[in-house]
Amino acid sequence: MHRDVFISYHRNSSAELVENIVSALEERGIRCWYAPRDVESKYAGDIVRAIEDCQIFLLIMNEYSTHSEHVLNEINYAFNRFHQKENIRLLPFRTDKNELSDDVKYYLGRIHCLDGSEPPEEDRIEALISRISYWLQSGDRDDVERGDGHGEERNLSSGEEAFPAVRNIRSTSLVHNTNFVGRTEEIEEIYKLLHTGNNKLFLSGPGGIGKSELSRQYALKFGGEYKTIVWFTYNTGIEDMVVSDQFLFIRGLENENQDLTTPEAREACYFKKMNYLKDHCGRDTLLIVDNFDSEDERLDEFLAGEYSVIFSTRISREKEGYQELAIRPFNRREDQLALFQKFYKRPLRDGEEEILFRLFEKIGFHTYGIELLAKQMQASRTSPENMLDYFEGKSAPSGKRSRLVMEHIMDVMTQIFRLSNLSDEKFSILKNMVLLPVEGIDTELFFDLTELEDFMLIDELIDSSFIQYNYITDVISLHPLIANTICRTCPDFAAECQIYIRNLTERLSSFTHFKYSEKQILLSLAENYYLKWCDPKASGSIPFMERLAEAYAEYFMRDKSIAIMERLLTLDPDPIRASWYHYYISNQRRCLGQYEELSKEAARSLEIIEKVPESPEMRQQLSLSYSMMGWAKYHENRLEESADYFEKSLQLRREILPDSDVLIAWAYYNSASVLCRTEEIQKAVQYYEEAIRRFLLIDETGICVPAYIGIAEAYLSQGDCGKAEEALEQAFTCEYEYYGEENCRKYWLYEVKSKILEKQGKKEQAEEYARLSKEEYAKMVSV
Known part of the structure; x- marks a missing residue:
């Protein structure tokens, strides 16, 4: 069993x-x-x-x-x-x-x-x-990774059934927080407001006041009234938030089945998902958007559906006409004390409760502040009286510390943060965590990227509330107030995170070998660091940017890849790197079908490298520039020039590269492509065969597929349907093996099958495969 x-x-x-x-x-x-x-x-x-x-x-x-x-x-x-x-x-x-x-x-x-x-x-x-x-x-390991790894978890009480998801939308589970106290009136008010004519609500208030937890507690209490609950963590924008399967996973609209190659394609994916939400979700679907702390042009589009929505935000939206509930600090003494005693376990002596209330007043009755204060007092064995003396300036720990600025919540949090006397090792962990996306990271992945010796320090930071922890998904994240504090007190903190950045770069170098879901996570980490913290002039930044550009290209985000390479060109690179950047940009332009820009970039790449003194590095880059000029001439229909450039690239690579180098295999493939166009079919077949042989020797199964398809069409040009069918069968085998049945690109395989059948005079079957090809292509780019 x-x-x-x-x-x-x-x-x-x-x-x-x-x-x-x-x-x-x-x-x-x-x-x-x-x-x-x-x-x-x-x-x-x-x-x-x-x-x-x-x-x-x-x-x-x-x-x-x-x-x-x-x-x-x-x-x-x-x-x-x-x-x-x-x-x-x-x-x-x-x-x-x-x-x-x-x-x-x-x-x-x-x-x-x-x-x-x-x-x-x-x-x-x-x-x-x-x-x-x-x-x-979540099912097997791949399904776990593709699931709601960075969302929140919903804890079901004994005997309670999980509410069913609206058709194909994956519902998010929510963590049950045993330390939650109070807020009964606010939860009831949220229920009341969401059940009026306007079921969209903004919870506003300063950071750390408890908006996120209030949203979670509302969903836990009234979860039975909703068929689906989806938790989003806002980071870069509503469009990215909706497109990402990490938050909104809709079966049939998975990222790997979508065309995400351009900004226009990503926008199309966004509208597909939004339209699905609007078509399939009513008031009994609840969307929770946490950390919505900026303006976003997609907001009104997002609010247009019948589904219910809760936003947590530091920015008041009431003047803009949105329904809002302002979340205030705790105003009931019993709630303040109950929260404190969730984390401060020592018995209170006579008179200490009143001292605590004076302390709470000092920090503005701030929810997260009370929690941090309690944990720090517990850990340091500081009595309420001694802590009050410090706040009133009667005593101070070693080292100079600024006075508490009562009216500014960030100063309150900075003061409490500094009271902790964190060790250098713990402070270093927090600095590295500032580089993470708001939704956080799997604990073990962070452990590997930072090369920590064990989990003890992470666990201690979790225990002291500096790190937020989702005990179900094992995801850690940093409270935005802690991140803001580190940025304020250590503006150059990113320079001290070189181990993390180096390991992130190394993983990007191996991007092609990761599973699709792992690629999503890796790109999220890399993109967050690049957009917010990366200084191109800092040590290690250029290799990181190059690897990120390559990863973007492999993930079909070619516009972002081009943008990074163009930025690298502004940094005055040496001529060989500059030539390579232009070569890389031209290749992305080719993949996007932007052939005029391809020709300009390819010509610039060749112009730069031809002026460089000869060396092994120069000759290798020259071979790349030749190949891209070959494609430029190919798309300009100047086939003789194209064939000449491809042949020069092939000969140069054979002279300077090891025989097992994949670039030689690609050179044969490139030349074969143009030879088919110039009707030198026999030579094209020989070159395709050599490309396939080399790809297989170095176990590059996935890139064998276009070569098999190319040689199948070459055989077809010779009238050899038998060999064409054999080659197409090999293409099917490689495609299924490399991508799996769900993700393989059947449309181009069916297209060639249709051509073979037509050549054999089987018109009806050819038309059927042509129809299947169109259907498969439509599935890939639309619902």
């Missing part, structure tokens, strides 16, 4: 906890395997089979389990499946704070643990169940 979760644990120390976890999981319909309950024959064999069969390996981790030989054997077996990229997730659930054994660190040192050590136990189990439910609902 298939089981979803295998539970590995130390029986003597964790048996009761495991029974509680299993009971809670199985109440939700999640199937578990654990010993001794599920052992049917021999322990070892049953355990191996159960680990082979599970989707999630849950390790109940404490000082006993990490030194247990049996547990280590189970970890080893599960880790091998994980390492081989099988469909398994590893989930360490840490129930104490003891140091991990070296053996466990070896296997799990790069995997973030879910904290199960803080009471109450039922809350920790609830967090664990939410994480497991999220993974299982």
Whole structure:
């Protein structure tokens, strides 16, 4: 029998906890395997089979389990499946704070643990169940990555069914925050306002006052009234927010099935998704847009549907005619104290409550400020009296600190932030996190990009509220107020984040080998850094910009690729790099069908490189410039000149490059393309064959497809339908193998099939494949 979760644990120390976890999981319909309950024959064999069969390996981790030989054997077996990229997730659930054994660190040192050590136990189990439910609902590993990884999570109470999504729209789940207090009146007011004639509402107020949490709590309380809830995190614009599958995932309109090659294409995708929302979603769909802190020309378009919308924003929109609810600081003493005591666990002595209220007044009763204050006082063992003395200037920690400016919330937050006396290591982590998109990043990916030694410092920053943590998706993010504080106090902070930038650049260098969903995340990280923080004159920026331009091109965002290359040209690069930038721009112009601009850029690339003294680097770039001039002449229909440039490029590459270099294979392919146009078919066939042979030798299956299609059409020109069919079959095989059945480009394969059938005199079948080709192309570019 298939089981979803295998539970590995130390029986003597964790048996009761495991029974509680299993009971809670199985109440939700999640199937578990654990010993001794599920052992049917021999322990070892049953355990191996159960680990082979599970989707999630849950390790109940404490000082006993990490030194247990049996547990280590189970970890080893599960880790091998994980390492081989099988469909398994590893989930360490840490129930104490003891140091991990070296053996466990070896296997799990790069995997973030879910904290199960803080009471109450039922809350920790609830967090664990939410994480497991999220993974299982997302399906296999690819589906998990393509899901709502950076959205918010909706926690379902026991026995509650998840509300169904409106047809093909993926609903977002929301985290249940056990530390939420108060705001009952505001939640009821939101309900009232959204159920009037105008079901669009802006929640306005200063940063950290609690707008996002209020939106979440409203959705949790009234989630049963909505068929779909979608959470957006606003960053660069409404258009980008809607286009991204990260927030709005609509089956049939996935990014990988859309044409996103130009700004016009991205705009078309935006309208497809918006029209789908407007056509399929009524008032029982709730869209929540968090962090909407700028003007956006798409706002009125976004508000035009019948669906309900909540925005959280620091900018008041009431004067613009939008319905708004201003969120104020806590005005009830019991709520202020309840929030403080969620994080400050020490007992209060007589008179200390009144001192706390004076402290709260000092920070303007600011919600996030009270939370930070409580956590810092708890961590530093500072009494309310001593903290008040500091705020009133009677004492101060070591080092100079500015006085609190009461009327300005940023100064309040800066003061509290500085009170923490963060270590250099923790401060460095926060600086790196400023570079992230607002929606944050998977914890383990951040760990890898920053080369941290372990997760301890991240966990401590989570515990002290400097880092926001989604315990279901394992995504970390930085509160905008913390990010603003770092920018104010350390304006040159980005220069200290070179490890992150270097690793981001390295990942961009391997962009082609990532899965589609991984590419989305990587581009989001890189684009956010480039647009907000990248200084082209800083060390490492130029390689980063070059790799980002290449990644954009591979992701079909060619306009953005061109813009970066044009910016690089303004930085006075050396002639070889300048020639390469012009070459690269010309290639993107070719892909966009902008042939006049292609010719200009290609000519400029060649003009620059021909003036450079000869060297191996110069000759390689010269071969690239020749090839692009070949394409320029090809599209100008000057075929003899085109063939000459392609042939010069091929000969030069064969002279200077290793025989296995992919550029030689491409040179054969380029020459074959023009040889078909000049009706030198036999030579074209020979060149296509050589290109294919070389592509296969270096395992470039995906780029074999155009070569197979080219040679199929060449055979067809010779009247050899049999060989044409064989070549087309190889094209189908490579296309399916490389892209998968859902994403393969059937339209151009069907088009060639139609030509072959027509050549064979099978007119009706040819017309059918021509029709299928048009249908497949329409699917790719439209609903």
